[in-house]
Amino acid sequence: MIRVKVCGLMNENDLTHCVQAGVHTLGFVVEFPVSVPWNLTRNQAKELIQAVPPFVNTCIVTGGAVEKxxxxxKKTRPNVVQLHYEETLEDVTTIARELREIGIKTIKALRIDSEGKCKFDIDDPTEAAQALSKSGVSAILVDSYTESMPGGTGVMVDLTTFQTIQQSSALPVILAGGLNPDNVQSIVRDVNPFAVDVLTGVEAKHGEKDASKIKAFMLNVNKN
Known part of the structure; x- marks a missing residue:
């Protein structure tokens, strides 16, 4: 079974559409260090997370200093924290340890640029995956990186690079970047990720999801 995370949720209506469609994890962008269209305050995120029913996972997507x-x-109490910014390996290791002590898992995003390099203090994807496998995080997420947008780029990750990271990682590897209802079935069949993460591919517009696209995305993932 391929697990699905829908990210960039900003309202209870979209949250309900995701739950009804069988989405496994609901993602909320919270106080991201740079301006993105999906940013919530910690109080807004806390309210939405508290509205999520049992047996559906929650994830905040954020980044920056360890203390922040x-x-x-601690404020929002998700099941998972996804680090999606410029955290160093040392930062990631510290955050994963501190969150594990309060029962929260950590995912680190490896954002891959057009040259196949990671936007990380270890820029080689193989070496980065190997190092993160020892950092205490629970999974690695592979996403595309552009200068104009740190996430939600709508740009596909090179699938050969994704497979290199899969082969180098002792952890589950999640695929993000450019996924939508039309392409997800063939991509899942080709690279068999642990999970897929979609944001712009199921949007009506920034900050608002399209219920029909969410249903189609789930249907096409589950055809494999």
Missing amino acids: VVSLA
């Missing part, structure tokens, strides 16, 4: 990330996690 841990504070956000």
